[in-house]
Amino acid sequence: MSLKTRLLAVAAAGLALALPLSASAHRAWMVPSFTVLSGDGSWVTVDAAISNTLFFPDHRAMRIDGVVAIAPDGTIQKLQNASTGQYRSVFDVQLNQAGTWKIVTASNTVTASWTEAGEIKRFRGTADDFAKAVPAGATDLKTIRGSNRNETFVSRDKPSTEVFKPTGKGLELVPVTHPTDIVASEPATVKFLLDGKPAAGLEITLVPGGSRWRATPGDIKVKTGPDGAVTFTLPDAGMYWLNATARGGESVPRGQAGGMGAAPAAPAPATALAGDGFSASYTAVIEAQRP
Amino acid sequence: MKPSVSLLTFAGAAVGAAATPALAADLNVTVEIPRLSVAEYHRPYVSIWIENPDATAAGTLAVWYDPDTKEDHGTKWLKDMRQWWRKAGREMTFPADGVSGATRAPGPQKLVFSGTRGALKTLKPGSYNLVVEAAREVGGHEAVRVPFVWGKPGKPASAKGAAELGAVTVSVK
Numbered sequence: 001m002s003l004k005t006r007l008l009a010v011a012a013a014g015l016a017l018a019l020p021l022s023a024s025a026h027r028a029w030m031v032p033s034f035t036v037l038s039g040d041g042s043w044v045t046v047d048a049a050i051s052n053t054l055f056f057p058d059h060r061a062m063r064i065d066g067v068v069a070i071a072p073d074g075t076i077q078k079l080q081n082a083s084t085g086q087y088r089s090v091f092d093v094q095l096n097q098a099g100t101w102k103i104v105t106a107s108n109t110v111t112a113s114w115t116e117a118g119e120i121k122r123f124r125g126t127a128d129d130f131a132k133a134v135p136a137g138a139t140d141l142k143t144i145r146g147s148n149r150n151e152t153f154v155s156r157d158k159p160s161t162e163v164f165k166p167t168g169k170g171l172e173l174v175p176v177t178h179p180t181d182i183v184a185s186e187p188a189t190v191k192f193l194l195d196g197k198p199a200a201g202l203e204i205t206l207v208p209g210g211s212r213w214r215a216t217p218g219d220i221k222v223k224t225g226p227d228g229a230v231t232f233t234l235p236d237a238g239m240y241w242l243n244a245t246a247r248g249g250e251s252v253p254r255g256q257a258g259g260m261g262a263a264p265a266a267p268a269p270a271t272a273l274a275g276d277g278f279s280a281s282y283t284a285v286i287e288a289q290r291p
Numbered sequence: 292m293k294p295s296v297s298l299l300t301f302a303g304a305a306v307g308a309a310a311t312p313a314l315a316a317d318l319n320v321t322v323e324i325p326r327l328s329v330a331e332y333h334r335p336y337v338s339i340w341i342e343n344p345d346a347t348a349a350g351t352l353a354v355w356y357d358p359d360t361k362e363d364h365g366t367k368w369l370k371d372m373r374q375w376w377r378k379a380g381r382e383m384t385f386p387a388d389g390v391s392g393a394t395r396a397p398g399p400q401k402l403v404f405s406g407t408r409g410a411l412k413t414l415k416p417g418s419y420n421l422v423v424e425a426a427r428e429v430g431g432h433e434a435v436r437v438p439f440v441w442g443k444p445g446k447p448a449s450a451k452g453a454a455e456l457g458a459v460t461v462s463v464k
Binding site for chain 1: 367369370381
C-alpha cells in the first residue's frame with residue numbers, strides 16, 4: 001500500500017466516522033421511547049436518524065456502529081435488535097441496572113493540510129492516525145480538530161449521575177437539573193464543558209419536536225454564563241433537540257473564542273500548529289415531562 | 292408472644308404521641324374511582340401521598356398497582372403516576388410493606404390510615420395536601436389535591452377530579 005492510498009483510506013475512515021453527525025443542514029437525533037421508567041423489566045427502543053423535521057425520519061438513517069449504551073455503573077452495554085433501514089435506525093436497550101443510562105455516539109477527528117515538496121497534502125482521520133500520517137515539523141500545517149457528540153438519557157428507577165462524568169474531550173453536558181428530571185414550565189439548569197473547562201458564552205438551541213404540525217419552528221436560544229451554566233424553561237411537554245457548536249482557531253484570536261478558552265492542545269507529535277482550529281458540536285435529545 | 296409484642300409497640304407509640312402534642316389521630320380518606328364507559332377499561336394505578344406546602348413529598352400512604360403479575364411487571368406502570376414517582380416513588384422499593392396494594396374497582400373506596408403507622412407516624416403537625424394521583428392504561432392521568440391539617444381533628448375537606456378520579460374526601464379523626 002503506497003502512502004497515498006493509505007492516506008486516502010484513512011481519510012475515508014475519518015469521513016465514515018464523522019458521517020453520522022456531519023450532515024450540517026440536517027439534524028441528527030436519537031429518540032428513546034421513554035426517558036423515565038420503573039421496574040426491572042424495563043426496555044427502551046430508540047430511533048436514530050438524520051432528518052429535516054424533528055423527529056420524523058425524512059432524510060436518512062443514522063449510522064449506529066458507533067453508538068453505545070453506557071449503563072449507570074459506567075460499563076458499556078450491548079445494543080439489542082439493532083437494524084438500519086432507509087430512513088432510520090432502530091435499536092433496543094435493556095435497562096438491566098437501575099439508574100441513568102446514556103446512549104451516545106461521539107467522534108474526534110483531525111482535518112489537516114500541509115505542504116510537502118511543493119505539494120499540498122491533506123489528512124482527515126483520528127488523532128492517533130494524524131500523529132502517524134502527518135510528519136513532525138510539516139510545513140504550513142493547518143489543522144481543524146473536530147469533536148462531535150450526540151446523546152440521549154434514560155433513567156430507570158432513581159436517576160444517577162455516573163454517566164455524566166466528563167471525558168474532557170469536546171463539548172459535554174453536565175447536569176445541575178438532571179436531564180431526565182426536566183419538567184415543562186419549570187426552570188432547568190445544565191452546564192457545558194469544552195475540553196473539560198466551562199464553556200462560557202456558548203449559544204444553546206432547543207428545538208421542540210413535532211415540527212411537522214407547527215407553522216413556526218419554535219426554537220429557543222439561550223447562552224451559557226461564565227461558569228458554562230445555562231437555565232431554560234421549556235414551555236410544553238415533549239421531546240426537544242438540544243444543540244450547541246463551539247468553533248475557534250486561526251480566524252479567532254486566542255482567548256476570545258467566545259470566551260470558551262484557548263484552542264485545545266494539538267495531538268502529539270506534530271507540535272507546530274500554525275493555523276490550528278477546532279469545531280466541537282454537542283447534540284442531545286431531552287424530554288420535558290408533563291408536570 | 293405476638294400479642295405482647297404488639298402491645299409493647301402500641302405502648303411505645305402512645306409514649307411517643309404523648310411526648311409530642313400531636314395526638315395519634317387517624318386519616319380517613321375516601322377516594323371515588325369513577326365508573327367509565329370506555330371500550331377498553333383497566334382499573335387505574337393510584338398513589339395516595341402527602342405533600343408538603345413546598346410541593347415536596349412528605350410520605351406515601353398507598354400505591355395500588357398489580358404487585359402479583361408475572362415477573363413483577365406491574366412496577367413498569369409506577370412511573371406513570373408521574374408526580375408521585377418523581378417526588379417519592381423512585382426512592383422506594385416495591386412491593387412496599389403496608390403501602391403496596393392491588394388496584395381497586397370503581398366506586399367509593401373508604402380508607403383509614405393509622406397515625407401510629409407508616410408515613411403518618413412521623414408526620415409533624417401542620418398543613419399538608421393529600422394527593423391522590425391516578426393513571427390508567429389506555430386512559431388518562433389525573434392528580435387531585437385536598438388540604439388537611441395534621442395534629443388535631445378537623446372538618447372533612449374534599450376535591451373532585453374531572454376524569455380519572457371522582458370525589459376525594461379527607462378528614463383527620
